[in-house]
Amino acid sequence: MRESIHSTMQSAIGRRSTFARAIAAGIFAFAVACGSDSGTPTTPEETTPVGNYTISTVNGKALPAAVIDDPDLKVEVTTGTLVLTTDGKYSSVLTTRYTIPGATPSVFKDSVGGTWILSGANVELSNADDGSKSTAAWAGKQLTVPVIDGKVTTTYVYGKK
Numbered sequence: 001m002r003e004s005i006h007s008t009m010q011s012a013i014g015r016r017s018t019f020a021r022a023i024a025a026g027i028f029a030f031a032v033a034c035g036s037d038s039g040t041p042t043t044p045e046e047t048t049p050v051g052n053y054t055i056s057t058v059n060g061k062a063l064p065a066a067v068i069d070d071p072d073l074k075v076e077v078t079t080g081t082l083v084l085t086t087d088g089k090y091s092s093v094l095t096t097r098y099t100i101p102g103a104t105p106s107v108f109k110d111s112v113g114g115t116w117i118l119s120g121a122n123v124e125l126s127n128a129d130d131g132s133k134s135t136a137a138w139a140g141k142q143l144t145v146p147v148i149d150g151k152v153t154t155t156y157v158y159g160k161k
Contacts, residue, residue: 046140048086049123053143053158055080055094060155064097067154074099078107082143082158090116090125 058065058077068075075098082092091113099105114128123136136143141160146153 049118049138049143050084050086052161053082053084054161055156056159057157058154067096072100077156080156080158084116084123088115088117090114 055063055077057063058067064076064078066074066076075096077094078097079095080093082090084090091111093109093111095107095109097105097107112127112129114126116123116125118124121137121139123138125134125136127133136145143158145156145158147156
């Protein structure tokens with residue numbers, strides 16, 4: 001039975017490898033955030049995106065939030081953080097729980113980091129591991145991060161601590 005559960009989990013996770021990469025990309029792949037009409041923060045605490053952020057919702061749902069909820073696999077985001085530092089570096093951690101019916105859930109913690117620069121209201125991130133680049137928009141104390149995987153978009157909302 002244990003071997004069957006392990007094989008089922010490996011198969012389900014393998015089918016979702018593109019999704020797992022998209023989740024990791026979501027850590028640093030930002031898009032236009034909800035916010036001011038001008039798109040540029042105007043209050044003193046909003047003059048820089050530097051700070052510590054935590055995920056508050058995924059697809060409008062509080063954590064833990066399911067990003068896959070199939071009969072053979074459930075994937076939930078349980079926590080997530082993003083830190084933008086004054087020296088132009090970023091780091092992020094995303095924790096997900098994978099559940100297959102009849103098996104003990106598995107928890108995965110994915111980390112990514114690199115450098116960032118500010119260009120207007122956009123934050124341009126460069127992944128230190130693979131050199132990929134993403135452009136983020138920031139609006140005050142909130143970052144909204146849509147991650148597109150084929151025809152599915154998963155939206156992460158981060159709030160500044």
